[in-house]
Amino acid sequence: xxxxxxxxxxxxxxxxxxxxxxCNYSYGATPYxxxxxxxxxxxxxxxxxxxxxxxxxxxxxxxxxxxxxxxxSFNLRKPSVHWSDAAEYFCAVAEPGxxxxxxxxxxxxxxxxxx
Amino acid sequence: NAGVTQTPKFRVLKTGQSMxxxxxxxxxxxxxxxxxxxxxxxxxxxxxxxxxxTTAKGEVPDGYNVSRLKKQxxxxxxxxxxxxxxxxxxxxxxxxxxxxxxxxGEGSRLTVL
Numbered sequence: 582x583x584x585x586x587x588x589x590x591x592x593x594x595x596x597x598x599x600x601x602x603x604c605n606y607s608y609g610a611t612p613y614x615x616x617x618x619x620x621x622x623x624x625x626x627x628x629x630x631x632x633x634x635x636x637x638x639x640x641x642x643x644x645x646x647x648x649x650x651x652x653x654s655f656n657l658r659k660p661s662v663h664w665s666d667a668a669e670y671f672c673a674v675a676e677p678g679x680x681x682x683x684x685x686x687x688x689x690x691x692x693x694x695x696x
Numbered sequence: 697n698a699g700v701t702q703t704p705k706f707r708v709l710k711t712g713q714s715m716x717x718x719x720x721x722x723x724x725x726x727x728x729x730x731x732x733x734x735x736x737x738x739x740x741x742x743x744x745x746x747x748x749x750t751t752a753k754g755e756v757p758d759g760y761n762v763s764r765l766k767k768q769x770x771x772x773x774x775x776x777x778x779x780x781x782x783x784x785x786x787x788x789x790x791x792x793x794x795x796x797x798x799x800x801g802e803g804s805r806l807t808v809l
Contacts, residue, residue: 590736613796624700624786624800625739671738675796684729684796686738 583608583674587687594662595695602657602690604672613675614655616646619689620668628670631655632677642666667694698722702787702801709777709808717772717804719787725799726792728770729754730762732783733803739786745770746792777808 584607594600606612613632617625629640636648646657655672672687700721709715719728726747731739741754745764759781761773770789774781784805788798 585738615797617800622802624802625788625798626800627797630797684741684798686740688736688738 583612583676583685585672585674585685585687587670587672587690589690590688591691591693593693593695596664597661600657600659600662600666600692602670602672602692604655604657604687606653606655606672606674608653608674608676610677611648611650613677614646614648615673615675615684616640616644616655616657617671617673617686618642618668619671625671628657662692662694664694664696667692700787700789700799700801702785702804704804705802706805707807709774709806711778711808713777714773714775715777715806716774717785717787717806719770719772719789719801720768721770721787721789721799722768723789723791723799724767725789726767727790728764729788729798730760730770730772731786731788732756733786734783742772742785774806777806779808782806782808 586605615630616628619625631638631648669689669691671689675684703718729744730742740756743762745751748767751762763771784803787801790798
């Protein structure tokens, strides 16, 4: 069964600093990979996704993520964090092939941004 | 452009009471899902549906029932609520095939006393 690990429960950065959120997955092949963001009191919004091709993917709000097959990782990065980026971030994996139930979420990383 | 709409957004129940959460999507998506979100546990799949008239169990189905009588609606029912069902519930939908991107509602916060 596939699984997703987000090792950092809570990260605090200063506004303007760079950010990296870690995500490791366990799956027999290369899965589809996603990062979602959840602002307080809101549902989840897709930041970016990877399913094939270039291993560095660009998303909305200036985020990017890099798929590293050798490390089974899909870390999320942003060069300069804004106060509005404070939210909870979820990594998720899906099994290629279109099966309906296979999206698995990590436990999330809460991001706090200091002024 | 409503997307995925959940009602109600907040509800307080007493142990043993029943209730239904309604999810409606206007994107003509085939697949619909109910998740619960608890602190430190991410989102866990309760039930899902691959089309009108079909439902299937997810990771944590006990204590919940679902129905999908119309393609655009997916109902989550609690027949006898328990304090362990205090949670935030999210509905999501996606189209069949593709890359699996989910579209989420804004959540329904349920408290069981």
